[in-house]
Amino acid sequence: MRILPALQDPSSVAPPSSPFDHFLLRFIRDPRDLPFLYLTLRLSLTLLPLGILLFIPAVSGWVWWTIAGAYLVTYFIHKGPFGLMGHCAAHRPLFKREYRWLNYYMPMTIGLFFGMSPETYVGHHIGMHHPENNLPEDLSTTMPYRRDSVKGFLHYLTTFLITGVVTMISYLFRKNRQKMAFKAMAGEIIFISACLVLLWLNAPATIVVFVIPFWLTRIISMIGNWTQHAFVDANDPANAYKNSITCINVKYNRLCWNDGYHISHHCRPAMHWSEHPQFFLKTLDKYAANKAIIFDGLDFGQVFFLLMRKRYDRLARHVVNVNGTFRNDQEIIALMKHRLEPIHAWSEVNLAVNA
Numbered sequence: 001m002r003i004l005p006a007l008q009d010p011s012s013v014a015p016p017s018s019p020f021d022h023f024l025l026r027f028i029r030d031p032r033d034l035p036f037l038y039l040t041l042r043l044s045l046t047l048l049p050l051g052i053l054l055f056i057p058a059v060s061g062w063v064w065w066t067i068a069g070a071y072l073v074t075y076f077i078h079k080g081p082f083g084l085m086g087h088c089a090a091h092r093p094l095f096k097r098e099y100r101w102l103n104y105y106m107p108m109t110i111g112l113f114f115g116m117s118p119e120t121y122v123g124h125h126i127g128m129h130h131p132e133n134n135l136p137e138d139l140s141t142t143m144p145y146r147r148d149s150v151k152g153f154l155h156y157l158t159t160f161l162i163t164g165v166v167t168m169i170s171y172l173f174r175k176n177r178q179k180m181a182f183k184a185m186a187g188e189i190i191f192i193s194a195c196l197v198l199l200w201l202n203a204p205a206t207i208v209v210f211v212i213p214f215w216l217t218r219i220i221s222m223i224g225n226w227t228q229h230a231f232v233d234a235n236d237p238a239n240a241y242k243n244s245i246t247c248i249n250v251k252y253n254r255l256c257w258n259d260g261y262h263i264s265h266h267c268r269p270a271m272h273w274s275e276h277p278q279f280f281l282k283t284l285d286k287y288a289a290n291k292a293i294i295f296d297g298l299d300f301g302q303v304f305f306l307l308m309r310k311r312y313d314r315l316a317r318h319v320v321n322v323n324g325t326f327r328n329d330q331e332i333i334a335l336m337k338h339r340l341e342p343i344h345a346w347s348e349v350n351l352a353v354n355a
Contacts, residue, residue: 001316001317001319001320001321001326001328001329001332002296002317002318002319002320002321003320003321004284004296004320004321004322005248005249005296005320007248007249007277007280007281008249009248009249009250009253009254009258009260009261009276009277010253010254010258010274010277011274011275011276011277011278012274013031013032013034013035013274015031016031016034021034024037027095027096027099027102028094028095028096029092029093029094029095029096030092030094030272032272032274033088033092033094036085036088036089036094037094039078039081039082039085040085040105040106040110043074043078043082043110043113044109044110046074047071047074047075047078047110047113048109048110048113050067050070050071050074051071051113051205051209053067054067054068054071054202054204054205054208054209055198055201055202055205055209064204068204068208071208071209072208072212075113075114075213075216078114079114079213079216079217079220080252080255080256081255081256081257082110082114083114083116083217083220083221083256084256084257084259085106085257086106086107086111086116086121087125087257087259088257088272088273089103089106089107090121090122090125090126091126091269091270092270092272094106107119107121107122112191112210113209113210113213114213114217115210115211115212115213115214115215115216115217115218116214116217117165117187117188117190117191117192117214118183118186118187118190118191119180119183119184119186119187120165120168120184120187120188122180122183122184123168123169123172123180123181123183123184124140124164124165124168124184126180127168127171127172127175127177127180127181127184128140128168128171128172129225130266130269131175133238133240133243133266134229134232134237134243134244135237135238137171139164139167139168139171140160140164140222140225141229142156142225142226142229142230142232143232143237143342143343143344144342144343144344145342146340146341146342147226147229147230147231147232147307147340148230148307148308148310148340150308152342153226153308156222156226157219157222157223157226160218160222161215161218161219161222164218165184165188168184169181169184169185169188172184191214195210195211195214198210199211223300223301223304224300226304227245227300227301227303227304227307228244228245228262228300229243229244230245230303230304230307230339230340231243231244231245231293231336231339231340232339232343233338233339234338234339234341234343237343239290240263240266240267241263241267241286241287241289241290241292242290242291242292242339243266244262244263244265244266245262245263245292245293245294245295245303246260246261246262246263246264246280246287246292246293246294246295247260247261247262247294247295247298247299247300247303248260248261248277248280248294248295248296248297248320249296249297250297250298250299251299252299252300252301253299257273258273258274258276258277259273259300260299260300261276261277261279261280263287263292264276264279264280264283267283284322284323285323287322288322288323288325291325291326291335292322293319293335293336293339294319294320294322295315295318295319295320296318296319296320297318298315298318303315307340312333312336312337313329313333315333315336316329316332316333316336317329319332
């Protein structure tokens with residue numbers, strides 16, 4: 001275990017300096033979101049043209065394969081930053097009211113090239129995951145699984161890939177969120193239908209541009225959700241400090257807008273990404289009181305693979321011991337193992353008792 005180190009994660013955004021910066025500021029609600037516009041412009045000028053070139057019949061042979069390789073490399077480099085930019089924008093719309101139509105460009109244009117069908121992410125994350133907070137009605141809940149089990153994860157992933165969108169849409173209808181449900185249903189149907197037509201017209205390009213990103217994005221997303229909610233206290237699973245984890249001082253936070261601060265994100269979903277480190281420091285007593293699991297120097301991907309290998313010793317060495325909460329690594333390991341156990345018996349009655 002580790003004492004709390006100095007935070008190296010970004011807690012501010014460089015102020016606008018160029019004339020172009022100030023031009024862009026006229027469109028957005030929060031000046032701190034200027035990096036999102038630059039990422040959007042960069043992808044518009046790289047990923048989109050590369051994807052379109054692959055569909056042009058005159059492009060063939062080694063040139064086609066070179067472009068395909070460049071496209072996939074661009075996808076992998078930007079998958080995290082783009083996905084988490086979309087996450088931030090889902091909670092905090094980027095553009096001012098008079099330019100609100102621009103909020104649709106990123107998810108409904110660039111998002112397609114990352115394999116993201118329109119409106120399904122918002123339906124899942126905003127419409128279901130946050131309201132249900134990984135409890136049983138959250139259809140991507142990790143609670144029924146042993147979260148250090150490869151078999152359990154594969155069942156979780158396969159179930160989501162096969163039935164996830166259908167069950168999410170059913171949930172939204174059941175919860176009387178019809179508008180969100182219809183949007184998600186239309187987005188999934190249109191995306192898949194378009195892919196089927198494009199496969200008939202140009203299968204190789206469609207596979208590279210849309211099919212591979214579609215499957216990879218969903219797999220990576222579920223690895224993230226599994227890990228973020230791997231350690232859940234059966235006695236208090238609605239408590240964000242006991243059903244989520246936080247990862248500090250990792251390159252991932254610098255690239256992906258402090259996404260490692262998952263506990264504080266569930267505490268305050270609309271908080272700006274740059275505010276998480278300071279909020280974390282201000283609320284350390286709550287982390288300690290709830291024996292929250294904080295990893296220093298491990299990101300979600302590293303935590304996931306250590307879990308799958310059951311390397312509790314490695315995980316324990318990276319746990320931050322806030323206010324002397326834990327006596328030794330063995331106590332941390334015991335807590336982690338307890339919070340990895342499957343949770344089957346949970347109800348609204350339990351929620352009321354623990355509220």
